[in-house]
């Protein structure tokens with residue numbers, strides 16, 4: 001854990017762990033196993049059998065997925081909402097998970113999920129006037145998410161003293177984030193059109209033009225109060241390095257880990273959240289997040305939950321065709337409040 005340029009934030013004083021916005025008592029109980037569980041088990045074993053099958057000495061899975069993808073693109077929203085269609089989608093997604101090796105990506109966007117940004121702002125707005133708000137951004141990539149969040153909070157609450165810690169496991173991408181200099185013409189390491197979700201007005205407010213208009217640089221006031229750390233969010237010493245925070249964001253890197261590793265990492269991340277603080281965690285295997293949230297009795301924040309769930313097209317449109325794809329929200333599930341929340345208050 002190298003390169004921390006500021007000291008770790010001191011532990012935040014213990015705050016009463018009140019319910020998240022709109023959380024209900026029933027969200028806090030571990031629900032009983034239901035028929036969902038039985039269907040899921042059947043689908044999982046059918047997918048595993050299909051992945052192992054070699055009828056003509058060759059796996060039929062890729063051809064099968066290609067054909068299904070073509071058919072799927074013609075389904076209407078009302079057909080897709082049917083229980084059978086969702087179950088079939090889950091089966092296809094399981095096939096994809098089984099045949100794809102997970103690997104890390106740098107992909108990110110400024111203003112990636114507008115609803116999530118609104119919710120983060122609402123939570124920050126509850127802080128007393130003139131107080132300090134400490135945040136940790138894990139898997140910060142080139143800084144697009146971090147600067148979008150900081151701009152959102154600081155524009156809404158200029159009185160808050162926001163202290164941030166940004167962590168990434170890659171030295172190259174962390175250097176980009178720290179420099180805050182972005183090409184307008186080439187996606188570079190990130191491989192995405194990082195400004196595709198940014199309005200002209202936001203760009204003007206956040207960046208200065210650089211290099212004869214081919215690049216833009218984050219305005220210096222947005223870079224104040226950030227400590228940069230090269231490190232592994234899953235490591236044992238991450239708590240000693242970062243301390244605890246009012247809000248910890250851990251978006252879109254846990255999905256690229258195998259589920260057992262992601263679960264260990266998410267439990268380590270939970271220790272970075274001060275009691276009563278919030279964790280923001282999207283882009284993660286939903287079974288992993290649900291199991292950790294239930295086990296640690298996290299309180300789901302229900303405000304804007306559906307908008308946040310739908311808020312990142314890179315995740316929603318990727319289901320069921322990529323392992324990181326996010327399944328449609330299904331209120332018929334007994335555990336839907338915990339399963340589909342991506343912001344939780346911790347006790």
Ligand SMILES: C[S@@+](CC[C@H](N)C(=O)[O-])C[C@H]1O[C@@H](n2cnc3c(N)ncnc32)[C@H](O)[C@@H]1O
Pocket residue numbers: 104105106107108109112138139140141142145167168169170173231232233234250251252253
């Ligand atoms: C897909 S990007 C997500 C960026 C941003 N959080 C977002 O949601 O747009 C994932 C980032 O997580 C970083 N990462 C992967 N594993 C990590 C780990 N164990 N600890 C810290 N960072 C990690 C990767 O290097 C990459 O920059």
